[in-house]
Amino acid sequence: MVHDPVATDRQSLRVRSRIRRAAVTAVLLLCIAALTAGCGSARSSEATAARASGASAGVDVGESARSDTCAQWRAGTDAQRAGALSRLRKFAGSPVGSSTLMKNGHVLNEKQAYKLFQDVCKRHFARAFKLYKLYERAAAFIGHAEQ
Numbered sequence: 302m303v304h305d306p307v308a309t310d311r312q313s314l315r316v317r318s319r320i321r322r323a324a325v326t327a328v329l330l331l332c333i334a335a336l337t338a339g340c341g342s343a344r345s346s347e348a349t350a351a352r353a354s355g356a357s358a359g360v361d362v363g364e365s366a367r368s369d370t371c372a373q374w375r376a377g378t379d380a381q382r383a384g385a386l387s388r389l390r391k392f393a394g395s396p397v398g399s400s401t402l403m404k405n406g407h408v409l410n411e412k413q414a415y416k417l418f419q420d421v422c423k424r425h426f427a428r429a430f431k432l433y434k435l436y437e438r439a440a441a442f443i444g445h446a447e448q
Contacts, residue, residue: 371422
């Protein structure tokens with residue numbers, strides 16, 4: 302029985318190529334599964350924390366400090382805005398890293414934060430701005446460290 306060495310090498314290359322593609326596909330699928338496994342857990346843990354602390358669901362402009370936008374600020378009532386300010390202050394004033402000099406993040410007083418959001422959020426282009434980003438950037442300049 303005579304084998305063609307060139308044909309055998311081509312067939313071997315095709316088999317190795319298929320195995321390599323299957324391995325890459327498997328790795329990609331595992332990565333996607335790992336990345337999507339954690340999706341949704343942040344909201345459920347925030348909701349659990351809110352229930353545990355006694356916070357009511359209707360006393361805020363949005364779902365969480367990280368998702369509140371200027372559009373939600375403008376649509377909110379005074380009570381909802383006060384709830385958002387409280388949550389943002391707690392979020393921004395939480396412990397930061399392992400610094401010995403600065404234990405907690407900078408915060409604004411309620412009057413400063415309310416004026417900031419009223420001034421920025423009245424502009425139409427700002428409707429998708431995240432409140433926590435506005436808050437933390439302003440607090441870095443004019444805020445004080447939470448004690």
